[in-house]
Amino acid sequence: MNALSIPTWMVHVSSVIEWIVAIALVSRYATKAGYGHWRALAWGMVPALVSATCACTWHFFDNASQLDWLxxxxxxxxxxxxxxxxxxxxWIYRQSAQPSAPKP
Known part of the structure; x- marks a missing residue:
């Protein structure tokens, strides 16, 4: 865990937390606003979250060569x-560009 400085760890961890919160907020917006097509954005963000988690995991184990696959x-x-x-x-652009019935 000594591969990174404390400030760098703070950036890495806060970035992962931000992605989790952003995914949750986008998903919540899609549900509350009735724009199901926005849920695609939440799902589209998941691979980036996995990427960030891989980086944090690799650094947590001091960039171990056994984990180079990460x-x-x-x-x-x-x-x-x-x-x-x-x-x-x-997809959001395409769905938003289509005329829709007015909301009640």
């Missing part, structure tokens, strides 16, 4: 996360 998994989930976030944004 670096590969982090890279993969970062790419997947970028793609899913892009697709989610496109």
């Amino acid at each position: 670096v590969t998994l982090q890279a993969l989930t970062t790419v997947i996360g970028n793609i899913t976030l892009c697709l989610a944004a496109w």
Whole structure:
């Protein structure tokens, strides 16, 4: 756990917490506002959260060479996360551009 300084750990951990909160808030917004297509954004954020968790786990174990596969998994989930976030944004745009019935 000595691989990172305390301030760097604070950034890493707070980033993971922020992603969890953001996913929960987006999901809650989708439910409360009745915009189910926004839930795609929440799901699209999950791979980025996995990526951040991989980084924290690898650093927690002092960048152990036995866990080098976590670096590969982090890279993969970062790419997947970028793609899913892009697709989610496109889906929200597409759904928002369609005319809809007025809300009661």
